[in-house]
Amino acid sequence: MAITAQQVITRVRSQIIDPNGVRWTDEELLRWLSDGLRTVLSAKPSALSTIAVVSLVAGTRQQLPADGYMLLGIVRNMGSNGATPGRAVRVVSREALDAYKPDWHAATSAAVVQNFIFDPETFNSFYVYPPNDGTGKVEAVYARSVTELVALTSTLPILDNYLTALTDYVLFRSHQKDGDYAGGQGVAQTYLNAFAQFVGVAGAAETASNVNRGLRPGDKDAAA
DSSP states (O other): OOOOHHHHHHHHHHHHTTTTTTSSSSHHHHHHHHHHHHHHHHHHHGGGEEEEEEEEOEEEEEEEOOOOOOOOEEEEEOOSSSOOOOOOOEOOHHHHHOOOOOOOSSOOOSSSSOEEEEOOTTTTEEEEEEEEEEEOOEEEEEEEEOOOOOOTTBSSSSSSSGGHHHHHHHHHHHHHHTTTTTHHHHHHHHHHHHHHHHHHHHHHHHHHHHHGGGGOOOGGGGOO
């Protein structure tokens, strides 16, 4: 189920008892909802993940599409037409590839990718081996950047189980606006704590249930 901004705002308005937007306008609630999405993205990028076919440029260094925030993985080659499933792509550490093939950046280019290397210094870029000839396409998993919400009908780029957490975040910002009044900051902090706890628990649960936990250390460091 996709979440819309309206679903979050309706829940918020019910809690703050402002159904007609007298005290809190749709514009500011949408702005805070956008901030909440960015906060989740920073803490748990996989919550805003998508799968898409990415066109590669010539060379080893590659860039995610314009909406890409962080690469999470590359699954397979997709042929020059972007629709033909091909060879699987394995992750390898840069250190392992540098040691195994020191001149890999200058290797013979090809359309098919064998390995990819994530660059932790720039979340939205990565490297491929062998260097691509500029015609390759791969199926990638990446976290999407958050654009400012301007309409209640907007679909949120996040897993539907974050509906309650995002409601808590907007309620936190809403009550923070009343921080000068008695109890305003205390109520705001309660909602912030609930939001932070959900994001933290969700992250821990994702780590605990990750099927890759059983992989041996060498499984992710073997170049093709």
